[in-house]
Amino acid sequence: MGSKRKRVGDGGMEENTMAILDTYCFSKSTQHIADDRLSFLEAVRSGFLVTENASVPTNKMYKAIFQILKVENSLDLIMTSYQLLLELDKHFPQAWSPFSFGTDATSSEKQDHGKVSGSFDVTDFHLLIEDLSKVPDEANTEILNLQPLRNMLLFQYLVNVIEGDFVPRNLAFTEHSDWNNLRESLLNMILVSRKITYKTLVKDCLSTMCELSQYSRDCSHDTRPDETGSTEITEKCRTALAIALPGVVKSTCAAVQKLLLMIIELDSSKKEADLEGWTTRADGTRTPATEIILDELSYDKNILFPFFQALDKPKLKLDMIVQYLKKYIPKTSIRTRRSNGSTDDSTFGGVLNSFSNGNNTKSIIKKISSEVAQLLLAHAFQAYILLPSQHSTESKEDTAENSRPNICKDMISAFTCLKKADKHTEIQPFGKEALFTAAIMLSRNS
Structure with missing residues (x-):
């Protein structure tokens, strides 16, 4: 992970900047220390981001x-350190890694006289x-609590x-079949640990993503200032936190999704390598x-x-819903009105066709309920229409059965069968929204 850029030559810049942090910086919590930390962060910004042709900061x-x-409990320091790290990574890509994959010490063993290592291991991650799933409960306590915000920004x-x-690395694998390089990625090292x-x-x-998703849609907070300390300061902090938290929750949910998507992409690349x-x-x-x-x-x-x-x-949403419903579709051959063959239930069109059979529909909703079936079909249809026409289906779906007009017709037919079955x-x-959209699209193609 070392950068090819030149680091500070004699350590003078590092020594002068680090001197701002006193010996007790990471073991006490006073306004004086907080000021020193802010001064340190500003010195780093000025020395490495503002200055032209600056060297890379040291590890x-x-x-x-x-x-x-x-570890900080100051809103200013949490936000400033987070933004600075993002800016440094953008300015000096892959100059360092916060992850430690050593086997020498566990999280609890890293502390030395109150000092905590400035790195993260797999267990910490x-x-x-796990802590992120507790954000809704922690954020709605009566005491001002910055830990949920800090954890979300850290993640x-x-x-x-x-x-x-x-x-x-994954792009290099796609273009040059370089599995060895992808094997050494941070993500793979985390997953194989x-x-x-x-x-x-x-x-x-998955559970954290769902918890944050639900919470972000109803992000009402009652964070009150702690009774200790300055009322004016905590009130300002409470207000700032209440304003910032909904957006941070939403972006954290997106980050969890991003992590899952990268794991899925790595799975795909590893399968090809296998x-x-x-x-x-x-x-x-x-x-x-x-x-x-x-x-x-x-x-x-x-x-x-x-x-x-x-x-x-x-694309992923459509594929996953098709795979999910496929497990509940009866495994008998189904004659359709458009084909003498059997329905291919591995495509969205095939799944919709399965719902055109009353017996199949009854069998499916006995296992997953009509409400769940409606939810899945509506989300699958939403995903289908969001995809560009030329990429809305894979080659196996590039048939008349999976054309947009037929998909719209079969959506309406599927919901009609659901209503008849129960x-x-x-x-x-x-479901009504999906049906309305299907009817509009169908009328435009007629």
């Missing part, structure tokens, strides 16, 4: 900034994801680092993230709506 300086973000920064490392359980990590990402014989026994095997997610969605239908509500990648069911608002 010691990066760790000090990261350390402030990890997993624990952080966003770490995902940003992982993305900056993973994307070019023996310090965590891979499946649990994916499940925790097929080509480029992997070794050391690479190990793991269940694809999509399979883990689909199993969790099948086990806990309460997270279906928040998950697909939060998932904003149309006369007591009501078409849900999101």
Whole structure:
């Protein structure tokens, strides 16, 4: 992860800047120390971002900034250190990594006389994801609490680092079949680490994404100033936190989704490497993230709506819904009105065709309920129409059965069959919206 740019030559810049932080900077919490930390951050900004042709900050300086973000309880310092790290990473790409993959010390063993290491290991990362699922409860306490905000910004920064490392490596794999380079990515090193359980990590990402998605849609806060300290200061902080938190929750939810998407992309690349014989026994095997997610969605239908509500990648959303529904479609051959063959239920058109059969529809809703079926079909249709026409389907779906007019017709037919299969069911608002859209699109093509 070392940068090819020249670091500070004799350490003079580092020595002068680091001198701003006194010996007790990371073990006490006073206004004086907070001022010193702000001065340090500003000195780094002035010395390395404002100055032209500046050298790359040293690892010691990066760790000090990261350390402030990890432990600080000041809103100003949390936001300033977070923004500075993002700007430095943008200005000096891949100059450092906050992750430590050593096996020498655990999180609890890193403390030395009150000082905490300015790095993150795999266990820390997993624990952080678990903590994010507690954000709704922590943010709604009566005491002013900056920990949820700090954890969310810390996670966003770490995902940003992982993305900056993973994307070019995965692109190199796609273009040059360079699996060795992709194997050494931060993301892969996290997933293969023996310090965590891979499946649990994916499940925790899923549950955290759903928790934050639900909370961001109803982000009402009652954070009151702590009774200790300056009322004026805490009141200003409370107001700033109340304003910032909804946006941070939403962006954190997007960051969790981004992490899951990168894991899915890595799964795809690893599968290709496996097929080509480029992997070794050391690479190990793991269940694809999509399979883990689909199993969790099948086990806990309460997270279906928040998950697909939060998932904003149309292609992935459509594919996952098709895979999900496919598990509940009867495995008998189904004659359709347009074909003498059997329906291909691995396509969206094939899934809709399955709902055109009354017996199939009854069988499906016995397993997942009419409401869930409506939800999935509506979200799948939404994803389908958001995709560009030329990319809305893969080659296997490039047939008349999957053309937009037929998809619209079959959407209406599917909901008609749902209504007939369960006369007591009501078409849900999101279902009505999908039907209205299908009818409009169909009328424009007639």
